[in-house]
Amino acid sequence: MLGLTYVAAIIATLPLLFIIFHLLRQGATFLRPSFFTEMPKPMGEAGGGMANAIVGTLILIGTASILGLPIGIGAGLYLADRRGSPLATIVRFLSDVLNGLPSIVLGIFAWEFLVRPFGGFSALAGGMALGAMMIPLVTRTTEEMIRLVPASLREAALALGYTRWRTSVSIVLRTALPGIVTGALVAIARIAGETAPLLFTALGNQFWSTALREPIAALPLQIFAYAISPYETAHAQAWAGALVLIAIVLIISLIARYATRARYAGGGD
Amino acid sequence: MQAAETEPLLRTHRLNAWFGGNRVLRNVTLDFADRAVTAIIGPSGCGKSTLLRCLNRMHETVPEASVEGDVFLDGTSIYNGDLNAIAVRRHIGMVFQRPTPFPTMSIYDNVAAGLRIRIGASPRRKETDEIVRVALERAGLWSEVKDRLRESATGLSGGQQQRLCIARALATKPGVILLDEPTASLDPLSTQTIEELVHELRETIAVVIVTHNMQQAARVSDRAAFMLSGEMIESAPTSTLFTNPRDSRTEDYVTGRFG
Numbered sequence: 001m002l003g004l005t006y007v008a009a010i011i012a013t014l015p016l017l018f019i020i021f022h023l024l025r026q027g028a029t030f031l032r033p034s035f036f037t038e039m040p041k042p043m044g045e046a047g048g049g050m051a052n053a054i055v056g057t058l059i060l061i062g063t064a065s066i067l068g069l070p071i072g073i074g075a076g077l078y079l080a081d082r083r084g085s086p087l088a089t090i091v092r093f094l095s096d097v098l099n100g101l102p103s104i105v106l107g108i109f110a111w112e113f114l115v116r117p118f119g120g121f122s123a124l125a126g127g128m129a130l131g132a133m134m135i136p137l138v139t140r141t142t143e144e145m146i147r148l149v150p151a152s153l154r155e156a157a158l159a160l161g162y163t164r165w166r167t168s169v170s171i172v173l174r175t176a177l178p179g180i181v182t183g184a185l186v187a188i189a190r191i192a193g194e195t196a197p198l199l200f201t202a203l204g205n206q207f208w209s210t211a212l213r214e215p216i217a218a219l220p221l222q223i224f225a226y227a228i229s230p231y232e233t234a235h236a237q238a239w240a241g242a243l244v245l246i247a248i249v250l251i252i253s254l255i256a257r258y259a260t261r262a263r264y265a266g267g268g269d
Numbered sequence: 270m271q272a273a274e275t276e277p278l279l280r281t282h283r284l285n286a287w288f289g290g291n292r293v294l295r296n297v298t299l300d301f302a303d304r305a306v307t308a309i310i311g312p313s314g315c316g317k318s319t320l321l322r323c324l325n326r327m328h329e330t331v332p333e334a335s336v337e338g339d340v341f342l343d344g345t346s347i348y349n350g351d352l353n354a355i356a357v358r359r360h361i362g363m364v365f366q367r368p369t370p371f372p373t374m375s376i377y378d379n380v381a382a383g384l385r386i387r388i389g390a391s392p393r394r395k396e397t398d399e400i401v402r403v404a405l406e407r408a409g410l411w412s413e414v415k416d417r418l419r420e421s422a423t424g425l426s427g428g429q430q431q432r433l434c435i436a437r438a439l440a441t442k443p444g445v446i447l448l449d450e451p452t453a454s455l456d457p458l459s460t461q462t463i464e465e466l467v468h469e470l471r472e473t474i475a476v477v478i479v480t481h482n483m484q485q486a487a488r489v490s491d492r493a494a495f496m497l498s499g500e501m502i503e504s505a506p507t508s509t510l511f512t513n514p515r516d517s518r519t520e521d522y523v524t525g526r527f528g
Binding site for chain 2: 150152153155156157158159160161162163171174175177
């Protein structure tokens with residue numbers, strides 16, 4: 001039995017190892033510094049880079065975070081504080097549903113309510129769609145992290161003469177902070193590679209653009225466009241783009257892990 | 270705070286407490302003398318911890334908990350007087366069963382935690398240093414931590430953490446300190462250290478200790494009070510309560526016939 005679980009544990013890691021290995025083999029040779037600094041060449045021409053898509057993805061992540069993090073953390077604080085109230089129960093349930101919502105559905109809704117009424121695709125609509133995806137994830141992790149803070153700490157602070165408000169901020173929230181940061185980073189890592197919602201919102205852009213009201217390039221979209229094209233040179237660029245995207249996600253995950261580790265080590269100050 | 274023998278520092282008067290509809294204290298009237306250790310003993314669930322938590326208004330922080338009757342600190346009502354709950358808790362410190370150092374703070378900041386809450390009135394750096402040092406000395410922890418004040422408090426042993434919590438409670442210079450089974454989670458050696466500390470604390474302030482350990486009550490307290498089912502059965506000088514109790518239920522308990 002233990003042998004079977006051992007085999008299962010090995011198999012569970014295989015897809016990621018295979019993907020990384022394959023990406024390195026296919027994409028690494030095309031990953032020159034120019035990939036990060038140059039604009040895409042016309043389809044079929046060799047060389048060029050994805051500078052616009054890399055910057056576009058960062059802008060989209062930033063916009064999504066500005067929207068998703070405050071709302072998600074705020075809602076999580078509410079759920080942790082009023083855990084039994086009817087509103088909290090409803091919000092918690094809807095968050096879980098939203099969390100499982102297929103991203104393509106979210107994309108269609110974003111198109112219907114954010115793109116069509118405002119007369120066109122835009123980076124802002126893309127950021128908002130991704131932000132909406134972050135909210136339920138951040139809400140639930142924030143709630144869980146706050147709940148992990150022992151009630152005895154809250155009591156100790158109150159017994160010292162802390163007000164409720166001050167206890168919540170400087171003891172409970174402060175203690176839960178590394179966990180909340182981790183949750184936020186995990187949510188960012190998850191939306192960084194989302195493609196479906198962006199097809200309906202940010203659209204993609206062959207040119208350099210950082211304007212929030214204009215369509216914007218993004219790594220997943222660029223990879224998609226290149227991968228389905230008939231040109232070998234474009235395929236190579238798609239592999240390199242995928243490698244960059246997965247590197248971004250891995251780096252964010254590593255930062256998240258580090259933040260979690262600091263939490264259990266006690267941190268000091 | 271000068272209190273004569275006849276005038277207790279802390280006094281409860283017909284104190285009743287509830288959790289929802291469940292009455293856990295019944296008309297408890299009890300005196301606590303200054304510069305003395307009062308032990309509250311009794312079987313599990315007798316209301317001794319609730320009584321302790323009513324003394325610094327911590328009972329009311331639990332949802333659906335309520336209190337009736339009154340507690341007087343130095344003659345001033347803490348429930349119906351000018352003191353609010355925050356002020357009461359600054360005058361009456363508390364230490365819990367399990368050590369509760371704030372994990373995000375250093376040893377120094379833990380001790381100073383109670384000082385910094387009065388915004389605008391926080392003492393100067395030098396004063397804080399002095400208060401922290403004195404509090405740690407009184408808690409018998411200074412020599413062990415003086416070279417690592419900036420390190421995380423979670424690196425200390427359980428017994429050290431508990432003494433840190435005592436130092437934290439002492440830093441605001443309370444007149445009374447409440448100890449809720451302070452050694453329940455500690456090893457025998459740490460327990461002995463805390464008991465010696467309790468003995469020293471009684472030179473300067475009033476100590477109220479809840480314990481389920483009768484030997485501990487006999488060792489550390491000047492007076493002892495026996496509770497049963499939310500009622501104060503008997504309170505007397507500790508030696509009298511243990512050797513010559515008035516009430517047969519007290520006798521049954523202290524001789525180990527139940528509990």
